[in-house]
Amino acid sequence: MRTIGIETSCDETGVAIYDSGRGLLANRLHSQVAMHQAYGGVVPELASRDHIRRLLPLLKEALAEARCDEDSIDGVAYTAGPGLIGALIVGAGFARSLAYAWRKPAVGIHHLEGHLLAALLEHPAPDFPFLALLVSGGHTQLIDVAALGRYRLLGESLDDAAGEAFDKTAKLLGLAYPGGAALAALAARGRGGSFQFPRPMLDRPGLEFSFSGLKTAVRVALRGRELSAQTRADVARDFEDAIIDTLAEKCRRALRATGHRRLIVAGGVGANTRLRQRLSAVAGANGAQAYFPRPEYCTDNGAMIALAGCLRLQAGAGAAAAARANWPLGEEATTGA
Ligand code: KG4
Ligand code: ZN
Numbered sequence: 001m002r003t004i005g006i007e008t009s010c011d012e013t014g015v016a017i018y019d020s021g022r023g024l025l026a027n028r029l030h031s032q033v034a035m036h037q038a039y040g041g042v043v044p045e046l047a048s049r050d051h052i053r054r055l056l057p058l059l060k061e062a063l064a065e066a067r068c069d070e071d072s073i074d075g076v077a078y079t080a081g082p083g084l085i086g087a088l089i090v091g092a093g094f095a096r097s098l099a100y101a102w103r104k105p106a107v108g109i110h111h112l113e114g115h116l117l118a119a120l121l122e123h124p125a126p127d128f129p130f131l132a133l134l135v136s137g138g139h140t141q142l143i144d145v146a147a148l149g150r151y152r153l154l155g156e157s158l159d160d161a162a163g164e165a166f167d168k169t170a171k172l173l174g175l176a177y178p179g180g181a182a183l184a185a186l187a188a189r190g191r192g193g194s195f196q197f198p199r200p201m202l203d204r205p206g207l208e209f210s211f212s213g214l215k216t217a218v219r220v221a222l223r224g225r226e227l228s229a230q231t232r233a234d235v236a237r238d239f240e241d242a243i244i245d246t247l248a249e250k251c252r253r254a255l256r257a258t259g260h261r262r263l264i265v266a267g268g269v270g271a272n273t274r275l276r277q278r279l280s281a282v283a284g285a286n287g288a289q290a291y292f293p294r295p296e297y298c299t300d301n302g303a304m305i306a307l308a309g310c311l312r313l314q315a316g317a318g319a320a321a322a323a324r325a326n327w328p329l330g331e332e333a334t335t336g337a
Contacts (some may be wrong), residue, residue: 001310001314002068002073003017003076005017005018005074005303009082009088009111009302010083010087011087012030013055013058014027014030014300014301014303016301017062019156019310024121025268026061027301027303030050032046033177041177044086048090049088058175062302069092069311070102073104074313075099075105075269076105077107077305077309078092078257078309079108079114081111081321082111082327083329088284092320103326104124104199107312108321108333109305112136112325114304114305116305117304119265121291121297121303121304122291122292122297126145126262128145130247130260130262130291131260133265133279134264135163135268136161136163137164137268142207142253144260149214152330154257155206155207156206157210158208159210160210160212160213161211162243162269163180163268166178166179169183172215172222173186173227174280187233190237191234193238195238197221197238198213202246204280207250207254209247221235223255233288248279251279255282255288261289263289264290265298320335321334321335
């Protein structure tokens with residue numbers, strides 16, 4: 001089975017082709033980051049318009065890279081939500097038109113399901129079931145994954161997502177949007193232990209997260225201070241430590257509670273090197289193994305959507321789903337236009 005995957009939920013246009021026997025055949029991505037940087041965040045209308053411009057050229061490149069045409073394609077998968085509604089509608093409209101013209105099934109994919117399954121693009125691919133930590137710009141969730149489509153939310157952030165906390169703190173430190181990776185690079189030069197930032201929600205049981213207080217603590221710590229290069233690096237380091245400690249402890253609890261032997265890490269923050277090292281250690285200490293998609297499969301991409309579409313089609317799915325800005329993971333897709 002061979003699928004095209006189309007991702008347009010936010011500020012990356014991704015088009016990929018996945019083959020169930022041979023793996024990923026093509027993976028094309030256009031990032032809009034430079035376009036949005038001047039505004040300090042994603043401008044939804046600009047995002048939608050840019051997806052329109054990029055999709056067709058990226059599809060042509062992907063088909064050429066994979067050396068395939070419509071005859072060898074079995075379906076077209078696209079991100080149906082959650083995300084920016086205008087951006088989603090562009091991708092859904094494009095994918096469904098292509099599927100209609102080529103007389104193939106179209107399959108709408110939940111963006112977070114795409115992230116959850118991204119580790120399956122790697123070798124060796126982890127088997128179901130597993131515990132997933134999803135840490136992206138919009139979500140921080142611990143999910144019990146029993147099988148494809150069987151997802152149980154164990155805990156999530158009550159306010160800011162981990163990636164959002166990285167981005168907002170990066171902004172306070174004068175780094176360009178989205179600052180997660182730049183903050184991590186700055187933190188590598190920082191000395192730990194200069195600032196005492198809170199580890200939210202560690203003092204009580206449960207698998208919920210809260211990161212908005214952490215960002216406020218950074219703001220307070222910076223107030224009235226001369227910001228030397230070393231101080232900025234120290235703040236970045238202590239902030240990153242606070243996030244990593246919190247995520248690691250919640251993963252430890254969730255591994256204990258579920259008894260899972262596999263921990264899958266997904267989403268943009270999953271690209272963080274020190275987080276990966278720490279979660280590998282936590283998994284090992286709890287009789288489990290951690291799996292990480294390579295960094296380019298952690299952030300938004302078409303490959304994870306092509307793979308999810310392939311698995312969904314193999315499992316008998318094939319109904320086109322309407323684009324939805326809000327779509328809780330585990331809830332059935334909304335069919336129709
Ligand atoms: O999964 P993603 O590409 O988009 C969403 O679906 O939200 O995640 C983007 C987020 C941004 O907040 C970005 O700053 C963060 O992932 N990020 C990182 C790193 N690379 C990307 N955060 C921490 N360390 C990194 N190395
Ligand atoms: Zn994402």
